[in-house]
Amino acid sequence: MRIAVLGGDGYCGWATALYLSSKGHSVAIVDNFMRRQWDHEIGAQSLTPIRPLSERLKVWQELTGNTIEMYVGDVTDYDFLSSTVKAFEPDAVVHFAEQRSAPYSMIDRKHASFTQLNNVVGTLNLLFAIRELRPDCHLVKLGTMGEYGTPNIDIEEGYITIEHNGRKDVLPYPKQPGSFYHLSKVHDSHNIMFACKIWGLRATDLNQGIVYGTLTDEVALDDALVNRFDYDEVFGTVLNRFCVEAAIGHPLTVYGKGGQTRGFLDIRDTVRCIELACNQPAARGECRIFNQFTEQFSILEIAQLVQKAAKKMRLKVEIEYLPDPRVEAEEHYYNAKHSKLIDLGLKPHWLSDSLLDSLMNIAVKYRDRIDRSLILPQVNWRNASNDRRSQSASLVGAASGHAQMGKIELTEKPAKRARTAVRGSKRQ
Amino acid sequence: MRIAVLGGDGYCGWATALYLSSKGHSVAIVDNFMRRQWDHEIGAQSLTPIRPLSERLKVWQELTGNTIEMYVGDVTDYDFLSSTVKAFEPDAVVHFAEQRSAPYSMIDRKHASFTQLNNVVGTLNLLFAIRELRPDCHLVKLGTMGEYGTPNIDIEEGYITIEHNGRKDVLPYPKQPGSFYHLSKVHDSHNIMFACKIWGLRATDLNQGIVYGTLTDEVALDDALVNRFDYDEVFGTVLNRFCVEAAIGHPLTVYGKGGQTRGFLDIRDTVRCIELACNQPAARGECRIFNQFTEQFSILEIAQLVQKAAKKMRLKVEIEYLPDPRVEAEEHYYNAKHSKLIDLGLKPHWLSDSLLDSLMNIAVKYRDRIDRSLILPQVNWRNASNDRRSQSASLVGAASGHAQMGKIELTEKPAKRARTAVRGSKRQ
Numbered sequence: 001m002r003i004a005v006l007g008g009d010g011y012c013g014w015a016t017a018l019y020l021s022s023k024g025h026s027v028a029i030v031d032n033f034m035r036r037q038w039d040h041e042i043g044a045q046s047l048t049p050i051r052p053l054s055e056r057l058k059v060w061q062e063l064t065g066n067t068i069e070m071y072v073g074d075v076t077d078y079d080f081l082s083s084t085v086k087a088f089e090p091d092a093v094v095h096f097a098e099q100r101s102a103p104y105s106m107i108d109r110k111h112a113s114f115t116q117l118n119n120v121v122g123t124l125n126l127l128f129a130i131r132e133l134r135p136d137c138h139l140v141k142l143g144t145m146g147e148y149g150t151p152n153i154d155i156e157e158g159y160i161t162i163e164h165n166g167r168k169d170v171l172p173y174p175k176q177p178g179s180f181y182h183l184s185k186v187h188d189s190h191n192i193m194f195a196c197k198i199w200g201l202r203a204t205d206l207n208q209g210i211v212y213g214t215l216t217d218e219v220a221l222d223d224a225l226v227n228r229f230d231y232d233e234v235f236g237t238v239l240n241r242f243c244v245e246a247a248i249g250h251p252l253t254v255y256g257k258g259g260q261t262r263g264f265l266d267i268r269d270t271v272r273c274i275e276l277a278c279n280q281p282a283a284r285g286e287c288r289i290f291n292q293f294t295e296q297f298s299i300l301e302i303a304q305l306v307q308k309a310a311k312k313m314r315l316k317v318e319i320e321y322l323p324d325p326r327v328e329a330e331e332h333y334y335n336a337k338h339s340k341l342i343d344l345g346l347k348p349h350w351l352s353d354s355l356l357d358s359l360m361n362i363a364v365k366y367r368d369r370i371d372r373s374l375i376l377p378q379v380n381w382r383n384a385s386n387d388r389r390s391q392s393a394s395l396v397g398a399a400s401g402h403a404q405m406g407k408i409e410l411t412e413k414p415a416k417r418a419r420t421a422v423r424g425s426k427r428q
Numbered sequence: 429m430r431i432a433v434l435g436g437d438g439y440c441g442w443a444t445a446l447y448l449s450s451k452g453h454s455v456a457i458v459d460n461f462m463r464r465q466w467d468h469e470i471g472a473q474s475l476t477p478i479r480p481l482s483e484r485l486k487v488w489q490e491l492t493g494n495t496i497e498m499y500v501g502d503v504t505d506y507d508f509l510s511s512t513v514k515a516f517e518p519d520a521v522v523h524f525a526e527q528r529s530a531p532y533s534m535i536d537r538k539h540a541s542f543t544q545l546n547n548v549v550g551t552l553n554l555l556f557a558i559r560e561l562r563p564d565c566h567l568v569k570l571g572t573m574g575e576y577g578t579p580n581i582d583i584e585e586g587y588i589t590i591e592h593n594g595r596k597d598v599l600p601y602p603k604q605p606g607s608f609y610h611l612s613k614v615h616d617s618h619n620i621m622f623a624c625k626i627w628g629l630r631a632t633d634l635n636q637g638i639v640y641g642t643l644t645d646e647v648a649l650d651d652a653l654v655n656r657f658d659y660d661e662v663f664g665t666v667l668n669r670f671c672v673e674a675a676i677g678h679p680l681t682v683y684g685k686g687g688q689t690r691g692f693l694d695i696r697d698t699v700r701c702i703e704l705a706c707n708q709p710a711a712r713g714e715c716r717i718f719n720q721f722t723e724q725f726s727i728l729e730i731a732q733l734v735q736k737a738a739k740k741m742r743l744k745v746e747i748e749y750l751p752d753p754r755v756e757a758e759e760h761y762y763n764a765k766h767s768k769l770i771d772l773g774l775k776p777h778w779l780s781d782s783l784l785d786s787l788m789n790i791a792v793k794y795r796d797r798i799d800r801s802l803i804l805p806q807v808n809w810r811n812a813s814n815d816r817r818s819q820s821a822s823l824v825g826a827a828s829g830h831a832q833m834g835k836i837e838l839t840e841k842p843a844k845r846a847r848t849a850v851r852g853s854k855r856q
Contacts, residue, residue: 078537109506109556113549120548120615121541124608128537131812152597153590162581162590162602167761169580171602174590175618180552183622187548187615190603194611198755198809327626333595381626384559 003278004088006030006075006126007096008068009053011228012142012211012270016094018218018225019271020278021066028069028088029053030081030097038104042388044232044374047244047366048214051224059224075122078129085129085137092138092278093130097122098184102146102326103234103377105181108385112180119184120191127195138281139203140274141192143185145263145293145336147207149176150329155336158205158289178328179381189289196287203286204277208270209263209293212239212351214362216268227267229362232374234388239264239302239351239359241375246310246317247363248370255377256324258300259331263293263338266349276344291338294348309356313364325377431706432516434458434503434554435524436496437481439656440570440639440698444522446646446653447699448706449494456497456516457481458509458525466532470816472660472802475672475794476642479652487652503550506557513557513565520566520706521558525550526612530574530754531662531805533609536813540608547612548619555623566709567631568702569620571613573691573721573764575635577604578757583764586633586717606756607809617717624715631714632705636698637691637721640667640779642790644696655695657790660802662816667692667730667787669803674738674745675791676798683805684752686728687759691721691766694777704772719766722776737784741792753805 003020007013008029021027031053039045051059057068069088073080075097085093098119099105105115123141130137148155151174160173172193175186192203214227230236231244242252265273273292282288297305303319310317324330342348363370379386436445436457449455459481467473479487485496497516501508503525513521526547527533533543551569558565576583579602588601600621603614620631642655658664659672670680693701701720710716725733731747738745752758770776791798807814 113552124541153592153595164581167581174599183618190611
């Protein structure tokens with residue numbers, strides 16, 4: 001199958017592109033490297049030293065003989081996107097090419113507006129490109145479990161049967177997203193559902209949970225293929241952040257009471273879910289919605305699991321409760337269904353101790369690249385504007401006393417990091 | 429109360445601004461005249477000869493002694509919007525400043541994208557401006573009944589209590605909008621709800637039905653204050669279009685079976701609803717949703733009512749069933765609640781014969797300004813791209829044989845229209 005992976009240089013996209021390529025699919029990566037640019041903007045970088053895409057792809061070809069095509073451009077540029085679709089003629093398009101950080105979208109008005117614009121226009125362009133050029137092509141779109149929020153009833157997979165005043169209908173599940181980013185995904189979902197209805201497109205909207213881990217079989221082949229590992233307060237996901245904190249003896253930073261419960265999945269399940277969706281596409285006119293996660297945990301449970309795993313590695317870690325920078329329920333009912341991908345054949349990896357060890361090992365391995373100043377939350381949902389750069393010093397200074405050091409380290413590190421990056425030794 | 433009316437040069441906005449001014453409120457109109465620009469783009473114009481805003485406001489002041497301030501600019505330009513909010517210091521902002529035509533949004537990708545961008549960014553800007561500059565200011569936002577679509581259960585006002593697997597919650601009512609325009613309103617609604625939650629803003633989201641009529645007491649004071657009357661296939665609403673068709677003996681163009689049922693209201697009720705919402709604002713943190721319409725009719729019922737009214741004026745009119753250019757249910761259950769504005773004090777005007785007569789009178793009065801080539805639908809939901817200008821000739825030609833004439837008339841008319849516009853005679 002010919003599969004285009006939009007955003008294939010990013011965290012989930014890269015692992016997915018390699019996985020699909022290893023399974024014999026013809027893969028193209030479409031990316032504009034904006035994710036790397038955002039790192040520069042917020043003064044952060046992946047814990048793992050990731051290589052430029054061109055280098056990654058060369059190594060992949062040398063190791064496996066598989067070629068992955070590369071199209072460099074912005075999906076919000078329709079000329080670029082349509083010419084790419086014309087040239088590559090995909091059977092499926094996996095769409096990761098969005099701004100995917102909630103805190104980034106909450107920095108200020110420009111970031112909120114940019115996030116919604118970027119995500120909504122990119123997806124609209126894709127819908128029109130498929131309609132005009134490849135109407136039979138299957139859109140596999142990454143949404144988020146965060147679209148649902150935390151309702152006091154069970155969360156179904158995209159649709160819910162509602163009985164009301166003696167009548168009944170199956171309707172889109174009500175959405176209560178918790179950031180301008182999550183809102184952008186809700187906007188996308190509505191646009192996609194409509195396009196399927198009016199044009200008979202086929203789409204699978206994957207409401208993904210929080211992904212953890214960096215290692216897939218493919219990524220593990222060579223250090224040059226290493227995947228991103230984000231731990232900073234803007235792009236880092238909670239489990240990664242906790243592991244990094246544990247690795248440097250920083251208290252695990254639980255926001256609020258920690259009763260916030262979310263769906264989680266291993267990145268090895270992400271890539272498998274994508275393949276399952278591609279191999280068994282939605283019907284024409286169908287907008288299928290799957291909840292893509294394998295287990296649900298509260299944030300406090302995650303912190304306790306990391307604490308336990310750290311203890312096995314003789315790392316002593318405390319849990320610290322910070323005022324929640326987000327506006328969200330800190331304790332709530334949560335029961336989200338997630339059986340449809342299992343029905344298609346997913347065999348989940350569980351967040352067991354071994355996984356934590358593996359995550360912890362990555363954090364410890366790259367410990368010297370950790371920038372402590374990036375850990376504490378600096379984006380508060382309640383503010384109209386958050387000045388990340390100037391808040392950085394005071395906030396981090398107050399919490400850990402390492403503010404200036406963190407800043408100096410940051411300015412002094414690039415040379416060393418560059419050396420690490422070109423060393424290129426085999427993993428493990 | 430200081431009330432800013434964004435989009436106050438448009439159809440609902442103009443009538444609202446005058447009404448609020450007449451009730452003693454300090455009113456400012458914020459507009460960039462884009463609505464007038466769209467008329468030029470699609471080659472249409474209001475049946476009634478509307479004056480430039482500056483002239484309208486001068487006449488209003490001469491007649492009533494009331495000054496309405498005018499701020500000219502685009503709400504998607506934050507510098508403009510924020511400086512306007514700073515300067516005017518509104519207690520309430522009534523937000524009509526959006527692209528409001530479903531067919532316009534369905535012309536092609538650029539129009540779809542523009543509509544969502546324009547509407548979403550404008551509303552986001554407004555939310556941020558209120559948060560930053562006037563956090564106690566009440567946002568009164570115009571949404572549409574079209575956000576709900578046509579579910580097979582009763583439509584509630586914004587929220588629905590759902591019992592599911594033995595648990596219960598009050599959740600946002602599921603949305604199934606029917607065009608990229610309607611989708612933009614759904615996006616807005618989600619953004620507004622979120623802003624109220626995180627920032628404690630106060631908002632009233634008015635899901636308005638299809639508005640009919642041009643005359644309010646204020647507009648009727650002088651011909652120079654005349655309101656828009658759109659009958660073209662892009663911006664014309666169905667009742668206006670039927671009246672124009674009846675006035676020139678054109679068959680009433682019912683799309684599909686005509687079983688499409690919608691909520692309707694008189695423009696005199698629109699302006700009253702806005703005032704009711706302003707006078708009794710939402711609480712801090714509350715996102716109130718009202719369904720703003722007074723009666724529901726199927727399109728065929730509307731056609732039959734117009735036919736009946738036309739008959740009284742000795743106009744014989746046929747009903748013609750066209751293939752539905754939209755993708756929508758042509759027959760469906762429809763029962764939408766609309767009691768909240770009644771509870772606040774709305775006394776509805778009913779779509780009685782007299783109203784139809786009054787609408788019909790306007791259509792007949794300005795009969796020589798009717799351009800037949802603008803009546804038939806040229807934008808088909810099923811197409812990725814609709815070339816309105818080049819389709820115009822063939823479509824209209826096939827249907828009425830007046831395509832070229834219509835075009836020539838259009839190019840020859842401006843001088844005559846200008847003369848009509850400056851005549852300035854009193855109404856009636």
